[in-house]
Amino acid sequence: MNFTLKITFTIFILLSLSLAMISLLNYFKYDKTLADLVRSRSDVVAMDIKNNIESNLSLGLFLSEISNLKDILDRAKEQNDHILKIYIFGQDGVVLSSTDENYKGQAMLAARLRMVSDNTGGKVAKCNENARSQTVDACLNLENSFSQQIGGIYLESSKDYHQDKIATMFKHLLSSFILVLSIITILTAFWIFNVFRETAHSFKRMNQQLMSLIKTDAPISESKETDRYSRIKQNDLEHHCDDFYQKAKDAFDEIKQFELTHSITDYPVTEEKPDVFK
Helix, strand or coil: CHHHHHHHHHHHHHHHHHHHHHHHHHHHHHHHHHCCCCHHHHEEEHHHHHHHHHHHCCCCCHHCCCCCHHHHHHHHHCCCCCEEEEEEECCCEEEEEEEEEHHCCEECHHHHHHHHHHHCCCCCCEECCCCCCEEEEEEEEEECCCCCEEEEEEEEEEEEHHHHHHHHHHHHHHHHHHHHHHHHHHHHHHHHHCCHHHHHHHHHHHHHHHHHHHHHHCCCCCCCCHHHHHHHHHHHHHHHHHHHHHHHHHHHHHHHHHHHCCCHHHCCCCCCCCCCCC
């Protein structure tokens, strides 16, 4: 793998990890935000139904005498896709109205009645939010003008709505991730090819020379300018060496000739030694 491909592959890995981390964080953030939004929407729907019904109770009507209960529930269900069923029941636990007519006149489960009766603070109670349940339910009590509990609202929301939205978002997020990563990879490869092209060629040439030196012990070839400069310096050095050798040879020849033509007996014997080099 050459130098440019190595850099491109490294940057590709870093970008992939970064984008994957960002996408994963966005996925979990969207999941939590959507779940909170669905629960909040269920609370708003339950409170809206409560206000509509209690406004009729303020006119002096009993809960069973309100004629438009079914219309209120059907309108709330049509406006919110995640809602499955809505029940309105009285103090005795009998369903007075529901989006599903099959439940009208039936008694509510004791657990559901207990959840509504425990909700005395005017807030929406949550139940069945465990992992095995397929619904997220909300319950709220109904009070008359004297703040007396006269019944309750029970609302079932499907988890499938939340999961379908998450699956759709995941598909869009995955397609966006692949598209962005592809574009960035192409642009990065193009940029690296133009910026590191000369560097890659130099690196490749150096690598080839090094491998040639390791395998064959051959000298590394140099550029033309460096080779010409080396030859000039080598020629100068050889010329100086020849001059030095010639001068040294002439000096030794003169010394040898001097020794042959002069003998130590040619000088008078004195205490001072003659200086033959004067």
